[in-house]
Amino acid sequence: MKNQTEIELKFLVPRAARAKVLAEVSRGAAPPERTSLAAMYLDTDDRRLAEAGLAWRLRREGRQWVQTLKGPGAKPLERFEHEVMRPDATHDAMQHAGTLPGNRLVAVLGEASSEGVELGVRFRTEVRRTVRRIRTRAAVVEIAFDEGRLLAADSTQRILEIEFELFSGSTTALLALAERWRKRFGLIYDPRSKAERGDLLAQGVPYAPLRKAVRPQYSRRAGALEAFGVVIDECLEHITRSAIGIIDGDANLQVEQVHQLRVGIRRLRSALRGFRAWVTAPPADLVDRLRELFTTLGKSRESDVLGSGVATELAKVGAPPLALPADRTAPDPAEVLGAGETQRTLLDWMAWRAGLADEADARRDALTSGQETAAVDRPTQPTEKLGAGHDAPGFHRLAERRLRRWHRRIVADWTAFDELDEAGLHALRKRIKRQRYAVEFFAAALRARQTGRYLNALAAAQNRMGELNDLFVARAQYQALVLSDPAAWFALGWLAARIAEVRALAKLELAGLAKVDPPSR
Numbered sequence: 333m334k335n336q337t338e339i340e341l342k343f344l345v346p347r348a349a350r351a352k353v354l355a356e357v358s359r360g361a362a363p364p365e366r367t368s369l370a371a372m373y374l375d376t377d378d379r380r381l382a383e384a385g386l387a388w389r390l391r392r393e394g395r396q397w398v399q400t401l402k403g404p405g406a407k408p409l410e411r412f413e414h415e416v417m418r419p420d421a422t423h424d425a426m427q428h429a430g431t432l433p434g435n436r437l438v439a440v441l442g443e444a445s446s447e448g449v450e451l452g453v454r455f456r457t458e459v460r461r462t463v464r465r466i467r468t469r470a471a472v473v474e475i476a477f478d479e480g481r482l483l484a485a486d487s488t489q490r491i492l493e494i495e496f497e498l499f500s501g502s503t504t505a506l507l508a509l510a511e512r513w514r515k516r517f518g519l520i521y522d523p524r525s526k527a528e529r530g531d532l533l534a535q536g537v538p539y540a541p542l543r544k545a546v547r548p549q550y551s552r553r554a555g556a557l558e559a560f561g562v563v564i565d566e567c568l569e570h571i572t573r574s575a576i577g578i579i580d581g582d583a584n585l586q587v588e589q590v591h592q593l594r595v596g597i598r599r600l601r602s603a604l605r606g607f608r609a610w611v612t613a614p615p616a617d618l619v620d621r622l623r624e625l626f627t628t629l630g631k632s633r634e635s636d637v638l639g640s641g642v643a644t645e646l647a648k649v650g651a652p653p654l655a656l657p658a659d660r661t662a663p664d665p666a667e668v669l670g671a672g673e674t675q676r677t678l679l680d681w682m683a684w685r686a687g688l689a690d691e692a693d694a695r696r697d698a699l700t701s702g703q704e705t706a707a708v709d710r711p712t713q714p715t716e717k718l719g720a721g722h723d724a725p726g727f728h729r730l731a732e733r734r735l736r737r738w739h740r741r742i743v744a745d746w747t748a749f750d751e752l753d754e755a756g757l758h759a760l761r762k763r764i765k766r767q768r769y770a771v772e773f774f775a776a777a778l779r780a781r782q783t784g785r786y787l788n789a790l791a792a793a794q795n796r797m798g799e800l801n802d803l804f805v806a807r808a809q810y811q812a813l814v815l816s817d818p819a820a821w822f823a824l825g826w827l828a829a830r831i832a833e834v835r836a837l838a839k840l841e842l843a844g845l846a847k848v849d850p851p852s853r
Contacts, residue, residue, distance in 0.1 A: 337405050338413045340497040341510050341682075343519035344580065345477070353494060353517050357464045357477040365463040369393055369480075373530055374423060375454040376444050384440050386433060387527035390423055397421055402527065403433035408565060408685050409503060411525075455484035455530035459491060466509065471501025473509050482526065484534035491526070494519065503686040511679050520579055520670055521678055523572045539582040543573035543592060545599060547772050554776070556610040556721035556730065557692050563603045563773045564685055570596030572678060575669045590629050590665045597626045602769040610721045610730060612691060614684050621677045631662045642806035642827070649826060652819040695722065724777070728853035731774040735850040738767050746842040754804055757835075761797040764845075768794055771851065782851035789845040796838040803831045 345353050358364045371391035375381040381388055387402040397418040405411045414434060416427040425441050428434030441451060459480035466473050474497045482489040494513070498506040513519060524540065532541065546569075550562040574593035578586055600622065604613060647653070668674060721727035745752065745760045752760065768790040775783050807827045813820040 336413055337407075337410050338497060339405075339407075339409050339503055339506065340411075340495050341409060341506070342493055342495045342522050342525070343510070343514060344522050345492045345494055346518050346520070347492065349517040349519075350479075350492060353519075354462060354477055354479075356513075356517075357462050357475055357494070360464050360466075365461075367393060367461045367463070369457070369459045369461055371457045371459075372421070372453045373455050373457070373527055374451055375531070376449045376451055378449060379454075379531065379535075380440050380444055380449070381437070382527075382531045384436060386437055386440070387525065388423075388425075388437060389527070390418065390421055392421070399423060399427060401428045401431075401433055401437055402525075403436070407503075407689050408568075408682065455482060455534045457482055457491065457526055457530065465499070468501070468505055468509055471505035471509070472499040473497065473501075473506055474499055475513075482530050482533055484530060485536075487533050487536070487538065489529065489533055489538055493522065503689075504683055507679060507683040507686060511676065511683075514675055514679065515672060518672065519675070520576070521572065521675060522576050522580070523569065524576065539585075540573065540577040540580060542585055542588055543570055543577065545570055545592075545595060545772075547775055550776050552776060553724050554727070555723050556607060556727040557688075557695060559727060559773075559776070560603070560607045560611045561685075561688060561692055563607070564600070564688065567596055567600035567603055568681060568685060570599065571681075575674075575678065578665050578669050586665060593669075594626055594629050597622055598765065599769050601626075602766045603773055605766060606734065606770040606773050610727070612688065614681075618677070618680055618684060621673075622681070625668070625674060625677065628663060628668055629665060642802065642823075645830075646823050646826060651822050651826065728777045731777055732850075732853050735767070735770060735774065738763065738770065739850045742767060742842075743846045746839070746846050749839050749842060757797070758801060758804075761794070761801055764790060764794045764797060767850075775851075778851040778853060782849070786848050786851050789841075789848045793838070793841040793845045796834065796841045800831065800834045800838055803827055803834060807831070 369391055371389045373387065373389045375388070385404050389400050391398050391400065397420055399416050399418045401412075401414045403412040412431070412433050414428050414431050418424070418427075425434075425438050429438055444451065457480060459478045462477045464475045466475060476495045476497070478491055478493050478495070480491045482491060496506060496510045496513070510519075514521070532538070546566055548559075548563045548566045550559050554562075571593060574589050574596055577589040578593065581589060601619070604619065721730045742760070742763055745756070745763070749760075768787065771778070771783060771787055771790065807824065810820045810823045810827065814824070
């Protein structure tokens with residue numbers, strides 16, 4: 333029986349690099365381990381296990397059958413894993429009883445059985461695995477190269493991936509080793525498991541689905557550092573899943589995938605602002621690289637505003653079509669996300685997150701032993717030093733205070749709304765977004781009814797300010813077309829009238845927001 337948590341990273345292997353990766357995995361002092369693996373993944377037709385975050389499989393490994401249950405882990409990159417040997421291809425959920433995911437499995441299957449919902453094989457995998465174990469100064473890592481296929485109903489999907497699993501040592505060392513291999517072979521980080529890909533394929537979805545933001549959930553007893561970790565995990569999930577959706581997803585969803593990735597980056601940066609001075613900040617270079625990625629992908633967003641958003645509205649009012657200059661072609665998002673620099677940035681963020689988890693463990697141990705952790709950064713405000721809010725009451729108090737201060741700034745901008753120029757309106761829009769994200773990040777520590785009312789007011793103001801911003805972007809782009817295409821004057825006239833209209837509507841939404849107090853603890 334094997335009962336543990338596994339920490340691993342998985343990467344897609346470019347077809348052009350397949351032979352080189354296989355050769356490197358096969359190299360070493362000891363002969364590599366090669367195994368044929370055939371697995372059956374079990375679930376109900378209505379996906380109750382997948383919905384519960386569980387993956388349950390029976391796998392033939394040579395002549396042996398192994399039953400494995402996987403579920404969410406408590407730390408970044410961590411997953412629960414419980415394995416038991418089976419005499420044949422029969423399954424037995426009670427073999428996992430006594431573990432939290434195992435008890436959940438038994439409960440879900442019991443409920444399904446009572447409702448007449450049957451369990452069956454949802455999909456299968458057939459893989460040829462080559463394994464090599466590497467020892468570094470700080471870790472022992474097992475590298476597994478998998479080549480094969482996923483099978484669900486009449487659909488098949490190729491598997492060509494490599495996994496790095498930590499057997500002992502630090503997560504940071506695991507990430508460092510994976511980065512060296514990524515750089516050498518052009519690997520693409522993939523946050524999806526085989527179970528997740530197979531579940532989608534069984535639903536007739538061969539691509540990574542659109543990933544939208546999810547409100548972080550943590551205990552009301554959490555302090556600032558614990559809450560921050562949950563928030564960062566959600567932001568990185570949003571970013572990395574949007575990235576793989578762009579690289580290995582449906583081309584028809586690319587525009588929205590790019591939008592969601594930029595939302596994820598914006599939310600992460602807002603999280604750093606929201607928790608600033610209470611927790612250790614990431615290196616400035618790491619933040620700068622993410623900002624550069626946001627800007628690069630923004631060129632695709634601007635192209636979309638001109639090419640489909642405002643242009644569609646103009647066509648409805650009879651505007652003549654405009655020819656776009658060839659040099660306005662936006663960069664290919666898939667190439668941007670698959671580039672080595674971007675992939676390195678994603679892994680560096682994950683490495684920083686792993687260090688943050690180590691810091692949280694150290695602080696928890698220190699608090700348990702009655703010691704205090706030393707500040708490792710200079711506080712930005714005398715009343716909010718690093719480590720402030722380590723307990724729940726302190727964190728709740730700081731969060732409420734910050735929201736109220738930022739709300740006052742928004743109200744001040746609303747008061748001076750008629751005097752704000754385009755740059756001022758853009759800054760106000762960013763403040764509203766930051767406030768909305770901060771409320772979502774702090775929601776678990778705030779009163780639910782107040783939070784919902786305030787978020788509704790923020791969303792209404794943000795949407796109207798976003799519409800106004802799109803009009804400004806379109807106006808600047810159409811102004812650049814005036815000399816080459818006089819028809820742009822029609823668009824500029826319509827835009828001027830529409831900007832005035834939307835600006836008035838935005839002021840009304842802001843007036844409504846100003847009347848709603850930010851939520852309290």
